[in-house]
Amino acid sequence: MILKGFLKKEIKQMLRNPIMVFALLFMPIVQAFLLSYAITNEPKNILITTDAKPDDYLVNRIYEHALSSRWFVGAASYDNNPFNVVQSGRANVAIVAPKGGFSKHIFGGGGASLQVLIDASNVIKAQSTSAYIRYLTYSVIKEELTKKVGNVTGATIIDFSPRILFNPEMDTKLFTVPAVMVFVVAMTILSLICTSISKEKEMGTMETLISSPIGKKHIILGKVFPAIIIAFFNFVSIIILGLLFFHVPFRGRIDMLFETFFIFCFAMSAISIFVSTFCSSQQQSMLAVMMTLFLMMMLSGGMAPVETMPIFLKSVAYANPLTHFIFLTRNIMLKGCNAAYFIKHTWPILASGMVFLSIGIKRFKQTL
16 A cells, blocks of 8 residues: 555656656657658668769660669759769769760661769768669660660670779768767856756755846856867767778868857757756756657767658758758768858757747846
């Protein structure tokens, strides 16, 4: 009877905490959904382009077959240089027709070389892309030549030469190290700010701070700046580690990477303030941090390509500042980021930061 009453009290105490209820009852369902359905390493929606002229029948047939499959989508390109299109991130793969036309060489009875430029900054996507394009090329050539001269094998006359860009050895470390950098920064800022604010609430010292001559904005800045300083130290440490021990190349500008870092810190600090308004103890803040980090990391493209996610989750992923910081970090380090790509992925980070900051400040004042 005593045990029954004690269990009843504990259950009521757990259910009284909305964060605990969400963590215990709903997070397992969310995890199972994301890990089994939304997060997949099967590449889809691969951006493809070609520089083939309209009269190059075979290359255009390969391109059309690619678009009709469930793997590829056409890339909007206003540049005649396929390398520039891939480097800028507007395409993941580019089919480069040989001089004189691929069709002319094949139908003329000779062999031909078909070059394919593949962006390997995402290793998982690049490995599958190479296999898909090879399969489509051989299938189309065999089909078209069979119509003309009988049963032949496209592989016997085609020199299929994929050119792996930005990560020629398909080294997964070059793909994962930038994502780890982003995860560490996000984890540092979110955990430090949330637990610091929650600790003040739990110990009852927040009221003392509020009643002191220090303004509310100074209290928030005092919680944010130390976390950013520690995050910056971790960020630089991982960069040095990646360069020296994992041989990750750095082809971009260091100032652009640091600008991206501080913009991301602004967004993560705003999210941290927002999350902390739901927590009144350190235990609640740690649960909230774990749940928030799990969702943000799973929907960031750091573990699986964003393009493979369902449409409704893809829109959530593109609203996630981690997604754009990972895109920028990989692009700056592996490719050398241009201004257009930088602007394209920094404004969503700033926008999300402004939204969460305005909501977080409002809730912070209401929950004091």
